Amino acid sequence: DASATVVSNASGTETISVGTLANWSAGEYRVIHVAENGTVRGVETSTDTITVQQTPPNFAITNLSVTPASPQAGAQLTVNVTVENRGGQSGTQTVTVTYDGQTIEQDVSLAGVGESGDSKTASFTVQTSADDAADQTILATTDDDSTATSVTLTQPTTFLVDVIGAESDLSVPPTADANLTVEVENTGDLDGSQTIEVVNGSIELDSEDNVNVGGGNTTDVVLTINETDLPDSGTFDAVVQSNNDSVSQQIE
Numbered sequence: 026d027a028s029a030t031v032v033s034n035a036s037g038t039e040t041i042s043v044g045t046l047a048n049w050s051a052g053e054y055r056v057i058h059v060a061e062n063g064t065v066r067g068v069e070t071s072t073d074t075i076t077v078q079q080t081p082p083n084f085a086i087t088n089l090s091v092t093p094a095s096p097q098a099g100a101q102l103t104v105n106v107t108v109e110n111r112g113g114q115s116g117t118q119t120v121t122v123t124y125d126g127q128t129i130e131q132d133v134s135l136a137g138v139g140e141s142g143d144s145k146t147a148s149f150t151v152q153t154s155a156d157d158a159a160d161q162t163i164l165a166t167t168d169d170d171s172t173a174t175s176v177t178l179t180q181p182t183t184f185l186v187d188v189i190g191a192e193s194d195l196s197v198p199p200t201a202d203a204n205l206t207v208e209v210e211n212t213g214d215l216d217g218s219q220t221i222e223v224v225n226g227s228i229e230l231d232s233e234d235n236v237n238v239g240g241g242n243t244t245d246v247v248l249t250i251n252e253t254d255l256p257d258s259g260t261f262d263a264v265v266q267s268n269n270d271s272v273s274q275q276i277e
Contacts, residue, residue, distance in 0.1 A: 043075065051079045051113070078136060079113025084120075084167035087144070089174050097215070098178040099155035106165045109144040110135035122149045123164040125157060133167075146264060153178060184218030184238065184267035185210045188274050189245065196277045199257070203250040203276050207265050211238035223248045223265045223274075230263065232255055250276070 030038050056073045088107035093126060096102055104122050117134040129149050136142040151163070155176055164173045189206040197203045209221055216239045222232035231248045238244050248265065255261055261276040 045077055049077055051077055053077075060139050070164060071250075076193065082110055082111035082114050082116030082135070082137075082169075083113050084116070084117065084118045084133070084135065084169050085109050085111050086165055086167060086170045086172045088146075089163070089165050089172050091176055092196060096153065096178055097181045098153055098157050098159075099181065100153055100178075102153060102176070103152040104149040104151055104163055104165070105146050106149065107146045108133055108135065108167060109138075111138050113137045115140075118168045120147050121166045122151065123166075124151045125153075125161055127151065128219055145241040155181070180212070180240075182211060182213040182215050182219075182240070183227065183269045184217070184219045184221070184236075185212060185270045186221060186267050186272055188265055189274060190237065197252075200252050202252050203255060203261075203263075205248045205250070205263070205265060205274060207246050208243055209236055209238055209246060209267065210243040211240055214240045216240055219268050221246050221248070221265070221267055223263050225254070225261065225263055228254075 030041055030043055030194055032041055033227045053074045053076050056075055058071045058073070060069055085108070086106060087109045088105070090105045092103045093100070102124075104124075106120055106122065108114065108120055115134070115136045117132055119130050120133050122129045129151065131147045131149065133145055133147050135145060153161075159178050159180070161176045161178060162173050163176055164171065187210075189208050205223060207221060211217060216237070218235045218237040220234045221236050223230045230250045233246045233248065236244065236246055251264060255276065259277075263274045263276055265272050265274060
């Protein structure tokens with residue numbers, strides 16, 4: 026594990042650079058100078074010492090991962106940041122994770138390179154919002170390094186409802202049922218199913234269970250209010266609703 030440097034045809038005063046090895050520990054090392062002197066003795070030697078100091082801490086980010094892999098907007102994310110100390114000295118640095126204006130910090134202490142505890146994984150919890158943009162970037166930094174990864178948020182299943190072809194008042198002949206054609210639009214990215222119903226106050230008048238709509242698509246359902254539930258005269262207020270939306274419809 027010694028280091029050797031040779032200078033050929035030296036004369037006068039020479040500056041010699043002495044290399045150190047990565048596996049050396051901090052401390053004093055003896056330097057032996059050997060020179061040919063052109064005399065009968067052949068060579069002359071002298072000794073000196075040098076002090077080797079460990080390199081300062083250098084916290085490198087070796088891995089950045091996010092779970093779940095395909096999160097919905099509004100979900101909680103787990104961000105894992107693996108940090109490795111590539112410096113000889115132990116140290117503590119702040120690891121920072123940034124998401125959409127949020128900044129989360131955690132202090133990490135690491136031993137020097139090659140020692141037990143020179144690498145650790147710090148875990149962060151990031152809360153997304155339902156109205157966050159789909160494409161997001163998560164940035165992790167130390168004092169010495171930074172890295173980023175992208176995350177795509179999917180919009181959860183959201184069912185909007187609208188009564189098709191009906192004016193503010195829907196006229197129904199006496200002793201006739203009222204049929205409401207309802208357009209159901211899933212504005213989310215994911216497929217889903219919900220119950221679509223028509224109610225009057227707390228009374229359910231009709232419903233369609235398990236209405237399946239693909240992400241970004243629409244479908245129509247027909248809800249029927251039995252004539253026995255309608256008044257003989259005057260107006261009747263009905264509400265068509267999903268889990269996410271509702272629309273009022275007045276019936277005469």
